[in-house]
Amino acid sequence: MKVFVTGGAGYIGSHTLVQLLAAGHDVCVFDNYCNSSPVALARVRQLTNRDVAMVEGDIRDADALTAALVDFAPDAVIHFAGLKAVGESNEKPLLYYQTNVTGSTNLLAAMDAANCRRIVFSSSATVYGEAQYLPFDEEHPIGPTNPYGRTKAMVEGIISDWARATPDASAVLLRYFNPVGAHESGRIGEDPQGIPNNLMPFVAQVAVGRRAKLSIFGDDYDTRDGTGERDYIHVVDLADAHLAALDYTGRAMGCEAINVGTGQGVTVSELVVAYRRASGRPIPLEIVPRRPGDVARSYAATAKAEKLLHWRAALDVDAMCASSWRWQSDNPQGYPMAGEV
Ligand code: NAD
């Protein structure tokens, strides 16, 4: 199958490319590298011994996006491209709406022009907001609490409306919980710019000596040990879920939101212990006040993914930490300059 992958050079996109190529699909990536490196694609080519077509472009540029889609004529699209930093979305909301929302309407219009009716979209568990009950199932009310989350909720609605209005359209909105880890080779992984916002890359950078200590944001939550509890999902499992979702779009019409998580909550303290075990490094830490906007607990109901996609997570927290550490210790400063591989 021919799959057009926006944001394919990024963290989750690059891992998904490896699986798509290994499964024999032909891919074309559309990415402006605003939060990624061409080296990631070079390494994907190396890992898979397959070529990856690449168009450097911005999803806000409707003409460029349409031209790329019409030219490639894909059977399906996976839409990763977007901005994802919650804090930045509070400071630059219009940038987030333009990139995530307008970029997505541009993509759907380009798909119409290219006569492509299958899409898998990167949504987020952040659309649920504050838990009214746990685990979060897909029927839980939507209530995002920041501009980033609102862009995801809006795009879910737009894709759902598009699918309803488009004969034979099929869309899957994957609501990722907390993606972590790396490809087992250690050749591709998460390479955040500046100070990591998320827990796992921060822990990895402390372990490798790039940062002095981890700040744990609060130890007075109503959880087993007082630290925040999340559903961490191995990025390789997440990549598999995209292939399962692509298959699903080939056999069912309409639009479905589907959680992608393990169903298991892991606390910050538990994750640090697992990372110490995986890395053999001490990981100094301090407890600091809660981060505004954080919830105590978040984890997925997984029954819908199992039922519709025939997919469930296979990799545990130890595998997440071990693969993250392999990537981080082999690439302490992240990807090298473009041109190197
Ligand atoms: P990432 O930043 O590594 O990847 C996003 C990719 O999109 C990057 O390669 C970036 O260069 C590209 N991009 C951004 N704006 C673009 C634009 N205007 N035009 C073209 N390309 C553009 O992020 P990721 O972690 O791989 O996330 C992928 C998707 O999954 C995003 O939509 C994100 O919101 C969503 N998501 C991520 C997480 C997470 O914790 N990583 C959780 C839930 C949902």
Ligand code: WQD
């Ligand atoms: C996890 C836990 C923190 C950093 C975010 C987005 C969400 C989604 C995934 C895109 C929490 C604690 C963190 C640190 C800490 N992204 N923590 N010290 O907040 O669950 O979700 O990423 O869609 O939208 O909001 O993930 O990794 O930031 O935090 O103690 O330095 O780690 O308080 O309990 P979060 P996270």
